[in-house]
Amino acid sequence: MTDFQDDAQLDTSQVEDQRGRRVAGRPLAVGGGGLGIVIVIITLLLGGNPFGGSGTGGLGGLSDLNSNVIGEGAPASDIATVCKTGADAEHREDCQAVAYINSVNTFWESTFADYTPAVTVFFTGSTDTACGQATSEVGPFYCPRDKKVYMDLAFLAELRDRFGAEGGSFAQGYILAHEYGHHVQDILGVLDKIGDDRTGPQSAAVRSELQADCYAGAWAGNATKTGVVAKVTPANIADALSAASAVGDDRIQTATQGQVNPEKWTHGSAAQRQKWFRSGYDSADPRNCDTFAGSI
DSSP: OOEEOTTOBOOGGGEEEOTTOOBOSOOOOOOOTTTTHHHHHHHHTTSOOTTOSSOSSSOTTOTTSOOOOBOTTOOOOOHHHHOOBHHHHTTOHHHHHHHHHHHHHHHHHHHOTTOOOOEEEEOSSEEEETTEEEEGGGOSEEETTTTEEEEOTTHHHHHHHHHOOOOOTHHHHHHHHHHHHHHHHHHHTTGGGOTTOOSSTTOHHHHHHHHHHHHHHHHHHHGGGGTSEEEOOHHHHHHHHHHHHHTOHHHHHHHHHSSOOGGGOSSOOHHHHHHHHHHHHHHOOGGGOOTTSSOO
């Protein structure tokens, strides 16, 4: 369990809580072949993009979908009422996520002069985004078209149950910090440079994902300086490394196909993801996260 500053004031304005709301229209049809939804989880997990189009970590290229809307009668969110302090984050998973989001935004605001805080959308089932309609099966992702992170909070259990990650709460911090790493890349123009170089062990897509892992590590190395996280323990880092390893391309391919094909990689191997998170954490400096130079 992560130890938060009990008196830290949580800023719920950095979250849009759409949980429990229904989205009109048909869900986005994704996947195909024998793997179906599993392919989508693998590809979009922590920022992939199986649909092509611009950007990384979102659903770019889905320009012809229906313009669906949130259904009427959706219950009002009570997150601002229940998530007020760091003490609340130690007792509720949604407040915990708010705390991590606040911490990550604070880190980047203090590190990067051009940074603009991004909002995270909590949803269940499905939701509309500027990148198209998404279902919870796609996992957390960043949409560069609306500058928002999207996450179904049930994903942590999915990561644990389906992909064998450890269940510690700091894994959620890693996941969110990774997606906010894509937001930083978006501001810097990195996502625009990926183009069609989206598969292969040395591809721009893999390099961008590993950089987002490194950025997540840099946040972890500075988390206690943000006034939200009280301390980061070796067990916390082990949880983050376990989550990073669980979504390595080689582990996913082995689990779903029985063999590893690096030419199909979009995120990097389990070892690479751990390496770059650890690099960011050990240096606590995002300037050491240049995954685009040399071999990775």
